[in-house]
Amino acid sequence: LGARTRTNKTSQRSLNAVGEAGLLGRLLPKLSRELSRSASVKPGDDAAVVPAGPGGRLCVITTDILIEGVHFDLDWTSPEDLGHKALAVNLSDLAAMGNVTPGFGVVSLGISPKKPVAFVDKLYRGMARIAKRHAFDIVGGDTVRSRDLTISVAAVGWAKRPSDLILRSGARPGDFILATGTAGDAALGLKILQKKAPALLNLPAGLRRELAARLLRPEPRLAAAKKLVKTGGVTSLLDSSDGILRSVQIIREASHVGAEIWLERLPLSGAAQIAARQHPQLVLDAALAGGEDYELVFTARPAAAQALLADKTASLIGRVLNFSEGLQIYHHGKLRRAPRAYEHFAR
Amino acid sequence: LGARTRTNKTSQRSLNAVGEAGLLGRLLPKLSRELSRSASVKPGDDAAVVPAGPGGRLCVITTDILIEGVHFDLDWTSPEDLGHKALAVNLSDLAAMGNVTPGFGVVSLGISPKKPVAFVDKLYRGMARIAKRHAFDIVGGDTVRSRDLTISVAAVGWAKRPSDLILRSGARPGDFILATGTAGDAALGLKILQKKAPALLNLPAGLRRELAARLLRPEPRLAAAKKLVKTGGVTSLLDSSDGILRSVQIIREASHVGAEIWLERLPLSGAAQIAARQHPQLVLDAALAGGEDYELVFTARPAAAQALLADKTASLIGRVLNFSEGLQIYHHGKLRRAPRAYEHFAR
Numbered sequence: 067l068g069a070r071t072r073t074n075k076t077s078q079r080s081l082n083a084v085g086e087a088g089l090l091g092r093l094l095p096k097l098s099r100e101l102s103r104s105a106s107v108k109p110g111d112d113a114a115v116v117p118a119g120p121g122g123r124l125c126v127i128t129t130d131i132l133i134e135g136v137h138f139d140l141d142w143t144s145p146e147d148l149g150h151k152a153l154a155v156n157l158s159d160l161a162a163m164g165n166v167t168p169g170f171g172v173v174s175l176g177i178s179p180k181k182p183v184a185f186v187d188k189l190y191r192g193m194a195r196i197a198k199r200h201a202f203d204i205v206g207g208d209t210v211r212s213r214d215l216t217i218s219v220a221a222v223g224w225a226k227r228p229s230d231l232i233l234r235s236g237a238r239p240g241d242f243i244l245a246t247g248t249a250g251d252a253a254l255g256l257k258i259l260q261k262k263a264p265a266l267l268n269l270p271a272g273l274r275r276e277l278a279a280r281l282l283r284p285e286p287r288l289a290a291a292k293k294l295v296k297t298g299g300v301t302s303l304l305d306s307s308d309g310i311l312r313s314v315q316i317i318r319e320a321s322h323v324g325a326e327i328w329l330e331r332l333p334l335s336g337a338a339q340i341a342a343r344q345h346p347q348l349v350l351d352a353a354l355a356g357g358e359d360y361e362l363v364f365t366a367r368p369a370a371a372q373a374l375l376a377d378k379t380a381s382l383i384g385r386v387l388n389f390s391e392g393l394q395i396y397h398h399g400k401l402r403r404a405p406r407a408y409e410h411f412a413r
Numbered sequence: 414l415g416a417r418t419r420t421n422k423t424s425q426r427s428l429n430a431v432g433e434a435g436l437l438g439r440l441l442p443k444l445s446r447e448l449s450r451s452a453s454v455k456p457g458d459d460a461a462v463v464p465a466g467p468g469g470r471l472c473v474i475t476t477d478i479l480i481e482g483v484h485f486d487l488d489w490t491s492p493e494d495l496g497h498k499a500l501a502v503n504l505s506d507l508a509a510m511g512n513v514t515p516g517f518g519v520v521s522l523g524i525s526p527k528k529p530v531a532f533v534d535k536l537y538r539g540m541a542r543i544a545k546r547h548a549f550d551i552v553g554g555d556t557v558r559s560r561d562l563t564i565s566v567a568a569v570g571w572a573k574r575p576s577d578l579i580l581r582s583g584a585r586p587g588d589f590i591l592a593t594g595t596a597g598d599a600a601l602g603l604k605i606l607q608k609k610a611p612a613l614l615n616l617p618a619g620l621r622r623e624l625a626a627r628l629l630r631p632e633p634r635l636a637a638a639k640k641l642v643k644t645g646g647v648t649s650l651l652d653s654s655d656g657i658l659r660s661v662q663i664i665r666e667a668s669h670v671g672a673e674i675w676l677e678r679l680p681l682s683g684a685a686q687i688a689a690r691q692h693p694q695l696v697l698d699a700a701l702a703g704g705e706d707y708e709l710v711f712t713a714r715p716a717a718a719q720a721l722l723a724d725k726t727a728s729l730i731g732r733v734l735n736f737s738e739g740l741q742i743y744h745h746g747k748l749r750r751a752p753r754a755y756e757h758f759a760r
Contacts, residue, residue, distance in 0.1 A: 114552030116517050121468040129555050129567055131521035136558045170463050174478035174565045205461030208476050211483050214560055218521045220476055220567030 111233055112162035112304055115225070124225040126166045128159035134215040142259045145185050147282040148217065149192025155307065156221035157200055157286035158360040162305040163223075165230035165295035168202040168288065171221035176212025189217075200288060230295055232303040237321035237365040241301050243384035244371060246290045246362040248335035249310055250349060253356020255281035257348075265345050273337040280335075284360035291362060293379050299370025306363050310383065311355045313363035315393065321365075324387030329354060329397040333381040354395070458580055459509035459651055462572070471572040473513045475506035481562040489606045492532045494629040495564065496539025502654065503568035504547055504633035505707040509652040510570075512577035512642035515549040515635065518568035523559025536564075547635060577642055579650040579711070584668035588648050589718040590731035593637045593709040595682035596657055597696060600703020602628035604695075612692050620684040627682075631707035638709060640726050646717025653710050657730065658702045660710035662740065668712075671734030676701060676744040680728040701742070 113128035132138060132152050143151075152173070160166040173193070177186065197204055202221070225231055255277035257263040266274070287305070294300040302317050310332065314325050332353040334342060342349035365386050366374060374380045387394070395402045460475035479485060479499050490498075499520070507513040520540070524533065544551055549568070572578055602624035604610040613621070634652070641647040649664045657679065661672050679700040681689060689696035712733050713721060721727045734741070742749045 114517070114519065116550070116552060118465050118468070118470075118472075121465070123465075125465075125472075125517075125569070127517070127519055127552065127567075127569065129519035129521045129553065129565070131523055131555050131557055131563070131565060133523050133557060133559050133563070135560070136523075170461070170472075170474065172461065172474055172476035172567050174476045174567075176478055176480050176483075176563065203463070205463060205474065206458075206476065208478050208565075210478055210480060212480050212561070212563075213482070216478070216480070216523065216559075216563055216565075218476070218478060218563075218565035218567075220474075220519050220521075220565075222472070222474065222569070 112159040113166075113223075115163070115231060118224070122227065124228065124231070126160055126163050126223040126225055126231075127220065128156055129218065129220040130155045130159065131216065131218040139259075140215070142278070143282060144192075145188035146192030146195075148215075149189040149194075150196050150283050152217040152219050153193050153196050153202070153221070154284045154286050155360065156219045157196070157202065157288060158284065158305045158307065160221060160223040161286050161288045161291040161362065162303060163291075164225065164232040164303060165292045166223040166225050166288070168200045169222045169224050170203040170205045171219055173204055173207035174216075174218040175207065175209045176214070176216035177209065178213065178215070179211055181215075200286070232295060232300050232364070234302050234304050234317055234320035236301040237317050237323050237386050238301060239323055239386050239388045241365040241367060241386040242371040242382055243314060243317075243325060243327070243363070243365050243386060244374060244380040245306065245310055245333060245364075245383050246287050246380045247359065248333045248338065249306070249354070249359060249361065250332070250338055250352030250356045251277050251280035251335050252284065252358035252360075253281075253309070253352040254338060254341060254349065255279070256356075256358070257352075263345075263348060265348065266341060268344070269337070269341055273340060276335070276337045277341075281358055284358065286360060287362045290379055293377075294362070294364060294366075294374065297366065297370035297373055299367035301365045301367065303362060303364040306359045306361045307357060309355045309357045309359075310353070310363055312357070314384070317363070317365060318389075318393065321386075322389050324389050324391035324393065325384055326387055326391075326394045326396060327354070327384040328382075329395060329402065331381065331383050333383070350397075459506040460513075460570075462510070462578060465571070469574065471575065471578070473507055473510050473570040473572055473578075474567065475503055476565065476567040477502045477506065478563065478565040486606075487562070489625070490629060491539075492535035493539035493542075495562075496536040496541075497543050497630050499564040499566050500540050500543050500549070500568070501631045501633050502707065503566045504543070504549065504635060505631065505652045505654065507568060507570040508633050508635045508638040508709065509650060510638075511572065511579040511650060512639045513570040513572050513635070515547045516569045516571050517550040517552045518566055520551055520554035521563075521565040522554065522556045523561070523563035524556065525560065525562070526558055528562075547633070579642060579647050581649050581651050581664055581667035583648040584664050584670050584712040584733050585648060586670055586733050586735045588712040588714055588733040589729055590661060590664075590672060590674070590710070590712050590733060591718060591721060591727040592653065592657060592680060592711075592730050593634050593727045594706065595680045595685065596653070596701070596706055596708065597679070597685055597699030597703045598624050598627035598682050599631065599705035599707075600628075600656070600699040601685060601688060601696065602626070603703075603705070604699075610692075610695060612695065613688060615691070616684070616688055620687060623682070623684045624688075628705055631705065633707060634709045637726055640724075641709070641711060641713075641721065644713065644717035644720055646714035646720075648712045648714065650709060650711040653706045653708045654704060656702045656704045656706075657700070657710055659704070661731070664710070664712060665736075665740065668733075669736050671736050671738035671740065672731055673734055673738075673741045673743060674701070674731040675729075676742060676749065678728065678730045680730070697744075
């Protein structure tokens with residue numbers, strides 16, 4: 067009822083005032099209620115799940131749209147990078163659902179007729195390379211005229227059974243919070259490419275390239291996601307497309323739990339560690355709240371967490387608390403700034 | 414080899430010079446060759462087809478993207494219309510594949526943050542209504558910031574067996590050419606909305622609204638497509654999204670046949686017939702070459718054609734010839750202008 071009242075009040079306001087998260091929060095439950103009879107996982111997770119018929123397999127579907135000037139800048143993004151990333155972010159959504167085998171997808175491309183044909187060739191080459199590596203088939207698409215370059219990919223994957231899927235909603239107090247790979251590299255890479263953090267420009271060129279590559283060519287963690295499912299003890303899962311802090315907040319909301327994050331545990335790449343020697347706060351902020359790493363963030367029962375730490379699949383970054391304990395961020399045991407302080411960092 | 418040579422030559426040219434059809438013709442075979450291991454229907458048809466697993470069902474997938482200023486004008490397109498059309502054109506792609514049951518899909522929306530929330534509500538309401546009518550589930554999506562309003566839908570449908578599908582490539586000399594519904598209404602509707610044909614503005618308001626509605630709210634012909642498959646004698650099929658002439662040309666290329674179109678047989682709506690009394694050439698051009706009617710154009714063996722004419726599922730508009738006979742357009746038995754003369758009409 068409260069939500070309903072808010073709906074009526076906001077309908078005259080602009081999307082700007084409501085915000086993207088507000089918009090999705092507003093639309094998805096409505097779509098779910100009105101439209102989603104067949105979906106066995108409700109809209110709002112990284113991807114939707116639909117029974118695929120008599121075989122018992124589950125069809126997992128996701129879509130992401132990248133728009134020039136909003137999601138990428140052609141000054142520093144090569145067409146190959148763009149093709150790679152357009153598919154990678156969708157494959158990351160499939161990984162974020164658990165043990166999902168990439169299947170096939172379609173690509174809609176909006177592009178200016180003034181672009182050289184070679185640009186499109188390179189874009190598809192970037193897409194083809196990552197598709198092949200993950201045995202993903204691009205089976206069709208639509209190409210139209212557009213002012214701003216626009217790429218929309220819809221990707222379908224397959225899960226054998228419901229237990230292959232891990233949603234955002236299963237975290238329980240006593241679970242540990244873990245993350246694959248390293249955190250903050252993509253956000254540092256963006257600052258370098260945008261020349262927004264002059265301090266970072268003093269880093270050796272090789273390190274700058276490494277950080278930028280994490281932004282431009284993210285690798286979907288499909289193999290790691292399979293491992294997570296196999297432990298049987300991973301209770302919630304999503305990707306870190308909007309940063310670890312946002313991922314933990316999403317798990318908290320979906321699972322109705324509290325959480326504790328340990329800043330000194332956030333896994334840093336070699337490049338980030340070197341940058342941190344001169345700019346510790348910048349790197350820490352990026353690791354906590356920087357987006358676009360496309361790593362996995364998840365919660366696990368203690369035994370599963372231990373197994374995944376032992377084989378270096380992931381790093382320990384915190385633990386799940388009771389809902390009433392809220393979100394607490396610690397640095398070497400000391401309580402730090404409220405999460406709101408990091409919001410400026412999110413793209 | 415010839416195609417390969419052309420590829421190298423064109424890679425420095427702009428997309429403008431190559432054209433959209435040229436671009437798709439260039440990309441799709443390449444994607445098919447490089448990427449499409451699982452697709453059982455090659456890219457280039459209205460939708461792609463992928464085996465859905467042990468059940469033996471086939472997964473049919475399509476995508477269409479609509480961009481403001483290119484595909485629609487918000488001056489005369491209501492948000493409900495736009496939501497309806499974004500889904501309708503995708504469902505039409507499914508119908509154009511044969512006996513396909515709509516399943517589920519995802520929606521990517523690029524929208525300016527300045528748009529009122531009510532706009533998005535109405536857009537989704539238009540989408541929800543047609544989705545419900547066709548038992549289609551919108552299971553997820555992505556919403557991002559964008560200068561131009563952009564809607565990309567990917568739609569998945571199911572076919573029970575390969576014989577439920579009719580491709581573009583099965584037409585044979587001796588088949589008849591048929592079309593469902595009426596032709597040219599959407600193109601006339603566009604001219605009315607654009608105020609580009611002053612003559613049409615003299616039509617009674619009711620007729621003008623009727624023609625405009627055909628452009629703004631096309632109805633996918635899923636039920637008719639099922640009937641076509643049941644005859645067992647329909648040999649090729651697609652929708653008339655780019656007009657009947659273009660549809661026939663596509664069937665000719667895919668099936669390697671010639672064709673004869675009988676202009677006086679093109680089925681006209683009541684509104685178009687009334688318009689034709691004052692503007693016969695304008696209406697005839699629209700019926701032959703105007704796009705966006707989203708009716709079905711198909712070829713059928715004589716017995717199947719007869720059955721479909723008898724129950725008024727479709728109208729007879731021509732016949733399939735040998736490849737060497739090319740394309741011939743007749744009006745009351747007289748050979749008419751070359752098809753090129755109609756190209757200006759295509760959007």
